[in-house]
Amino acid sequence: MPTDPTPDTRTPRKIGAVPSPTPLRRFAAIGDVHAEDARLAHVLTWLSGQDVEAVLSVGDIVDGAGDHDRCCALLRAHAAIVVRGNHERAMLANPFACQPRFIADDSLAFLAALPVTRRMPTLRGELMLCHGVGDNDHVRLHPQHQETSQAVIHALDPLLADSALRLVVAGHTHRRMVRSFPRPVGPPLIFVNPGTLHRGYPASVAIVDLGRGQVEFHEVLAEPGSPILVQPAEVVPLRA
Secondary structure (H helix, E strand, O other): OOEOOOOOOOOOOOOOOOOOOOOEOEEEEEOEOOOOHHHHHHHHHHHOOOOOOOEEEOOOOOOOOOOHHHHHHHHHHOOOEEOOOHHHHHHHOOOHHHOOOOOOHHHHHHHHOOOOOEEEEEOOEEEEEOOOEOOEOOOOOOOOOOOOOHHHHHHHHHHHHOOOEEEEEOOOOOOOEEEEEOOOOOOOEEEEEOOEOOOOOOOEEEEEEOOOOEEEEEEEEOOOOOOOEEEEEEEEEOOO
């Protein structure tokens, strides 16, 4: 059944923090936000009741129709683990976009401090959080697509060669997916894309449960004039 908590950003429950000394077992992943502050507030409130140890955000917080400052404040308040997306990179390189009338100083400082990637321990080994593929925030990794782009191959190769790396949580395409890349030796490298909150796409959020070996995708329904709802969409098993 759809769930419909009332968002309250005044006293949020701290969901996760950086760094995480304990390997993650169950965590949430939020895709490209694109200034969808109302959806983000609702999702974060909903996640506070889902027994997750951390919330990961793949970046692209800015560049949308909503409130940039509120999105930054929400992510800070809920101790989300965040990386920079290509839209943050582009905004920070544009002096006009960094004016106070566009974004507040504290939001700008928050975005400027975001790293390109983060790594953290999980039950399955190390996880990388990024926006595109590793250090490249602009290449697109699509579901079940034969990779022919040299840029994608070049970005993937060092990740596949890193035997300690087992999971990558990334975004950029606005399409939810779980995709496994085999290695010559050892377990595959698994990419999880939670999707996006952007109103121009089917919106979703993911909960990765490594104890159960699955990714739970939930749709975020936000029709104009109707309450925002989060409801189950599909469960995808994680291959060993």
